[in-house]
Amino acid sequence: MRMNIFRQEFNMRLRSVIIWSAAMLAMLFVFTSLFTAFAPDAELLNEMMSKFPEALLTAFGMNGVNLATILGYFSFIFLFVQVCLAIQAANYGFGLVSVEEREWTADFLLAKPVGRPQILTSKLLAALSGLLITDIVVWVSSFAFIQLFKGDRTYDTQTLVLLLLSIVPFQLFFLAVGLVVSLLMKRIRSVTPYAMALGFGMYFLSVFGDMLGESVLEKITPFRHFDAQYIIQHDAYDMPLVLISVAVILVSLVGSYVLYTRRNIPAVV
Amino acid sequence: MNIFLRELKANLKSLLIWGVIVVLFVVVGTSKFTAYYENPEMLAILDTLPPAMLAAFNMQAFNLTTVTGFFGLMFTYYALMVAIAAAMWGSDIISKEERDKTVEFALTLPVTRGRVVTAKALAALVNCVALLLITWGTSLASTAQFHPDSEFYKFVGLCMVALFLIQLIFLAIGIFLGCALKQYRRASSIAVSLLLGTYFLSILPGLNKNLDFVKYFTPFKYFDAGLLLRESRFDVTFVLLSLVIVVASMAGAYLTYTRRDLYI
Numbered sequence: 001m002r003m004n005i006f007r008q009e010f011n012m013r014l015r016s017v018i019i020w021s022a023a024m025l026a027m028l029f030v031f032t033s034l035f036t037a038f039a040p041d042a043e044l045l046n047e048m049m050s051k052f053p054e055a056l057l058t059a060f061g062m063n064g065v066n067l068a069t070i071l072g073y074f075s076f077i078f079l080f081v082q083v084c085l086a087i088q089a090a091n092y093g094f095g096l097v098s099v100e101e102r103e104w105t106a107d108f109l110l111a112k113p114v115g116r117p118q119i120l121t122s123k124l125l126a127a128l129s130g131l132l133i134t135d136i137v138v139w140v141s142s143f144a145f146i147q148l149f150k151g152d153r154t155y156d157t158q159t160l161v162l163l164l165l166s167i168v169p170f171q172l173f174f175l176a177v178g179l180v181v182s183l184l185m186k187r188i189r190s191v192t193p194y195a196m197a198l199g200f201g202m203y204f205l206s207v208f209g210d211m212l213g214e215s216v217l218e219k220i221t222p223f224r225h226f227d228a229q230y231i232i233q234h235d236a237y238d239m240p241l242v243l244i245s246v247a248v249i250l251v252s253l254v255g256s257y258v259l260y261t262r263r264n265i266p267a268v269v
Numbered sequence: 270m271n272i273f274l275r276e277l278k279a280n281l282k283s284l285l286i287w288g289v290i291v292v293l294f295v296v297v298g299t300s301k302f303t304a305y306y307e308n309p310e311m312l313a314i315l316d317t318l319p320p321a322m323l324a325a326f327n328m329q330a331f332n333l334t335t336v337t338g339f340f341g342l343m344f345t346y347y348a349l350m351v352a353i354a355a356a357m358w359g360s361d362i363i364s365k366e367e368r369d370k371t372v373e374f375a376l377t378l379p380v381t382r383g384r385v386v387t388a389k390a391l392a393a394l395v396n397c398v399a400l401l402l403i404t405w406g407t408s409l410a411s412t413a414q415f416h417p418d419s420e421f422y423k424f425v426g427l428c429m430v431a432l433f434l435i436q437l438i439f440l441a442i443g444i445f446l447g448c449a450l451k452q453y454r455r456a457s458s459i460a461v462s463l464l465l466g467t468y469f470l471s472i473l474p475g476l477n478k479n480l481d482f483v484k485y486f487t488p489f490k491y492f493d494a495g496l497l498l499r500e501s502r503f504d505v506t507f508v509l510l511s512l513v514i515v516v517a518s519m520a521g522a523y524l525t526y527t528r529r530d531l532y533i
Contacts, residue, residue, distance in 0.1 A: 016458075023462070027469060034476045080469050087465070102368075190368065192457040193283075193357050200353065201290075204346065208297065 001122045002114055009126035013092065017130040020088045021137040024081055028138070031077040032145040035070060039151070042067040070150045071159060074142070075228035078163065081138060082170065082223060087199035088134065089171040092127045093178020094195050097260060098188040107267040116261045124179075124253075131171050139164050159235050166226040166237065173222045173245050174198060176252035183259040187266075219244065272375075272385060276362060276392035284396050287354045288403045294350065295343075295404070299411040302339045306415060336417045337424055340408065341494040344428055347404060348435050348489055352464060354400055355436040358393045359443020360460040363522075364453035367532045382527045390444055390519070397436045405429050424498050431492035431503070434511045438488045439464065441518035448526035485510065 046068050067073050097120070100106035109119065142164055146155065178198060182188050206223035225241040363386065366372035376382065408425060442463060446456040471489035473480045484490035491507035 023466075030473070031476075034473070034480075037477050037479070080472075084465065087461070189365070190361060190457060192461055193361075196353060196357070196461060200349075204294070207346075208301070 001125055002118055003122075005114070005119060005122035006126045009123050010129060013126065013130045016088075016091075017133050020084065021134045024084055024134065024138055025141045027080060027084070028077070028141050028145055031080070032074070032142075032149050035073050035149050036151055038073065039068055039153075042073070069155070070146055070153050071155045071163075071232050074146060074160075075163070075232045078228040079223070082167070082226070082228075083199065083203050085134070085138075085167055085171055086174050086202060086222070087195055089131060089174035090178040090195035090198040091191055092130065093175040094182045094188060094198075095191040096123050096127055096175075096179050096182065098182045098185075098191065101187065101266060102189065104267075106265045110265060117257055120257060120260050124175075127175060131175065135167055135171070138167065156235070159232055162235070162237070163228055163231045166228075166231060169242070169245055169249065170222050170226045172249050173225075176249045176256070179256045180252040180259070183256055183263065270388070272380070272388035273392050276389055277395060280358065280362070280392065280396050283358070284399055287350075287400055291347075291350060291400065291404050292407050294346070295407045295411050298339075298343055305334055305339070306336070307334055336412050336415045337421050337498065340412070340421070340425060340428065341498060344431075344494040345489070347428075347432055348492075349468060351397070351400060351404065351432050351436050352439045352488070355393075355397050355440040356443045356460040356464050357457065358396055359440040360447045360456040361443075362389045362393045363444060363447030363526070364450070364456040367453040370533075372531050373533060376531070383523055386444070386448060386523055386526050390440075390522075393440055393444065397440055398433075401429060401433055401436065404432070423501065427497045427501060427503075428492075428494065431497065434492065434508065435488050437515050438511050441515040441522075445518040445522040445525075448522040449529070451530065451532060453532055488514075 067076060100109055110116070142160070146160070178195065181194070181198075188194065202221040202223055205221040206227075219241065222245050225238065225245045227238065230238050366375050375385065380388075405425070409422075412421070439460075443456070443460045446459050447453075450456050450459070467487040468489055470483050470487040473483045474490065488511065491511060492503065496502075496504065
């Protein structure tokens with residue numbers, strides 16, 4: 001790792017990290033604060049629902065969620081935090097090395113006496129520290145807001161910790177996949193469409209599964225691997241699915257190093 | 270005219286990709302829907318429920334045993350997809366000249382900046398309409414196997430008009446951002462954050478009745494599939510509000526782009 005590359009990359013991304021973190025903080029605040037008013041309604045709803053057969057509830061996507069408990073409610077809003085995290089991580093992944101080629105700075109960077117693996121390591125670590133800052137903001141604010149708005153209800157701290165920790169591999173998935181896809185392409189003109197496609201595409205896949213029943217297709221989305229409802233109900237990760245994510249992350253990272261060291265770089269003539 | 274044609278050609282690939290995504294989405298959705306269509310178990314349950322409750326849960330609009338209910342459920346996702354596409358095209362079509370360092374060339378041509386914006390906006394609009402027609406066509410084709418009645422076609426038609434207005438809103442906002450912002454990279458990221466923000470906002474009114482006023486701030490709440498089905502009409506306030514947003518954004522786009530410094 002080279003400190004100067006790391007610092008440059010980190011500073012470049014700092015603004016975006018702050019904006020994303022602030023947005024997620026605001027979102028967590030707004031959604032969690034609604035819990036106090038929402039809980040009594042949810043209890044009524046629960047009572048009514050318990051009389052319904054399961055098939056009907058599945059069809060309306062209402063089974064498995066107990067919105068009257070603070071963690072059940074939190075698992076519902078956590079999905080939106082995950083969408084943001086996914087798009088942010090995918091954004092950083094797609095932009096990590098493609099930005100140099102788009103702005104014609106690649107030949108400048110690569111002419112420096114630093115090996116390509118080292119450049120990639122420094123860039124990756126810089127992006128990871130950015131993501132970590134966001135994580136810390138999400139962690140602290142989740143805890144704080146839940147404490148603040150839970151009222152007299154109790155929750156299991158360990159389950160919440162488990163849920164909050166899951167966002168690290170979740171982000172890594174999008175970062176690594178974004179990076180390897182950007183290296184497989186010849187040129188990326190604009191990062192946002194790709195990041196949106198990856199983030200929202202995976203979200204859609206998972207929502208589809210909720211709405212209309214399971215199938216193999218949904219197994220590929222990290223929204224399913226780190227499903228908040230599953231974690232809260234079982235107090236554990238869905239291990240086989242988490243391992244899929246880990247495998248994808250490892251393969252993408254190794255692939256990125258191989259691809260980047262042999263990549264043809266277009267230069268300004 | 271040649272700017273318009275050039276933009277159409279340049280965006281063709283993106284349109285095709287979006288088209289494929291929409292078709293896949295519709296096909297996968299319909300294939301899953303077949304499991305619910307006139308499912309005797311669920312029909313029996315629905316028969317036992319009192320009509321008042323059906324109305325309370327909006328189950329006529331979102332009853333998965335009918336084609337109409339299925340389409341009502343899918344409407345939100347269609348809206349999100351066409352909105353993303355429109356916001357991307359709108360914010361990209363102006364700002365890409367600066368990103369690709371072709372803006373000096375484009376603006377030295379003997380056309381005014383206003384006409385450049387018009388040609389580009391029209392090209393993006395044609396793309397949006399094409400994507401909408403693809404959505405419409407595949408929805409009708411994939412549901413034809415269930416022999417829906419004329420009521421259903423009317424409902425789908427109304428939903429498509431609603432989707433078109435949502436597209437127009439995000440397209441206009443995207444174009445405005447592309448025109449107004451000095452840094453080309455900001456245009457698409459702000460367009461995306463607006464989209465995400467309004468999408469998340471659209472969930473709030475469902476959680477708390479006091480937050481009903483939020484619906485004015487999010488285009489995803491302007492058109493309710495339930496209302497479209499029950500009363501076959503649009504809420505005039507929201508149609509007007511949409512048009513105001515579109516007109517204001519486009520006016521802003523022309524005003525700012527004709528007098529701003531370019532990033533070279």
